Amino acid sequence: MGVSEVARLVQIDKGTTSRLLRQLADAGLLEAGDDGYRLGWRIGELGALWQSSVSMDSAIGATVATMAREFSATVQYATYNRMLHKPVITYAVEGPRRLKVASAVGEIVPVHVTAVGYAIASVLDNEELHDCIGSCEWERYIGNDEIDATTFANRLEEVRRKGWAVVEGQFFSEQCSIAAPVVDVGGCVHGALAVLLVPGANSKEKGRIGQAVREIARQLGSKLPPRSQTVAPSSGRYRGI
Numbered sequence: 001m002g003v004s005e006v007a008r009l010v011q012i013d014k015g016t017t018s019r020l021l022r023q024l025a026d027a028g029l030l031e032a033g034d035d036g037y038r039l040g041w042r043i044g045e046l047g048a049l050w051q052s053s054v055s056m057d058s059a060i061g062a063t064v065a066t067m068a069r070e071f072s073a074t075v076q077y078a079t080y081n082r083m084l085h086k087p088v089i090t091y092a093v094e095g096p097r098r099l100k101v102a103s104a105v106g107e108i109v110p111v112h113v114t115a116v117g118y119a120i121a122s123v124l125d126n127e128e129l130h131d132c133i134g135s136c137e138w139e140r141y142i143g144n145d146e147i148d149a150t151t152f153a154n155r156l157e158e159v160r161r162k163g164w165a166v167v168e169g170q171f172f173s174e175q176c177s178i179a180a181p182v183v184d185v186g187g188c189v190h191g192a193l194a195v196l197l198v199p200g201a202n203s204k205e206k207g208r209i210g211q212a213v214r215e216i217a218r219q220l221g222s223k224l225p226p227r228s229q230t231v232a233p234s235s236g237r238y239r240g241i
Contacts, residue, residue: 002036059223061091063193067216068093071195071209074102078116078179079191082128084108085135087116087192102175102196109171112136112147115179116192118165122156123181123189141171164210164217168199175199178210180217186226193217 001009007017021037024030028042060077067075073095078087089103103109111117111132121132133149140146159165168176179194193213 001038006037059220060191063216063220064091064093067193067195067213068095072096074196076102076116076194076196077182077191078109078114078120078194080120080189081108085128085132086111087114087120090191102172110136110139110141112138112152113141113167113170115165115167115177116194118156118159118167119179119181119192119194120189121152122159122165123183128189162210163214166206166210176206178206178213180210180214182217182224183221184224184226185222188227190221190224190227193220 003014003018003021006021007014010017012020021030021032025032025037025040028040030037031040064075064077075093075095076089077091079090080086081088086108089105089107089109092102092105094102109117111121121129124132133152136149136152138146138148164178164180166176166178171177176197176199177194178197179192181192182190184190193216195209195213197209
């Protein structure tokens with residue numbers, strides 16, 4: 001809609017309407033184009049958070065809190081949002097040794113540079129994996145290496161073999177994340193559990209933590225109802241992120 005049309009509908013003068021529309025656009029709630037304003041990217045982000053949070057189970061929160069104590073590390077849970085084909089951080093508990101750099105609850109994180117992204121993608125069926133890969137922008141964050149669809153698919157093979165993923169210094173330079181997928185009793189991926197560490201752990205230590213997170217994720221998944229009993233996924237496609 002153009003400014004004049006919005007002003008007529010809300011019965012506010014054009015000058016005030018134009019100012020309010022610009023403020024909404026600055027907040028991401030609207031997007032300005034050559035032909036007027038339309039809904040912005042933050043509408044989709046809020047929708048993604050809602051869709052993810054309504055399907056939560058108390059077992060997830062309890063598991064995250066217990067892991068934070070046992071691993072003395074920050075632990076997060078990311079739900080896979082099937083509208084955006086991306087993980088959304090829905091639980092986070094800081095361990096005693098607080099990690100300063102971590103994604104906030106409600107944040108939509110990229111698939112190709114996060115351990116939760118790799119963990120979730122490793123258990124998607126072919127159709128969902130195609131949508132997931134298709135939604136990636138392949139933006140380079142902190143790491144030195146470029147990641148494209150082929151590289152990502154090749155790395156997934158190792159994640160599938162081990163049952164857990166590790167990403168160090170790709171999304172945050174001060175973070176090593178180890179994650180495992182959580183699959184509900186109906187066989188659908190629900191999300192991923194992640195332990196966040198400071199970089200520098202040796203491969204043996206990472207392996208020990210990865211195996212432990214994999215087993216905890218498996219146990220958690222056995223407590224989650226099938227997706228059809230929680231929230232039906234949206235069939236819409238969202239452009240914007």
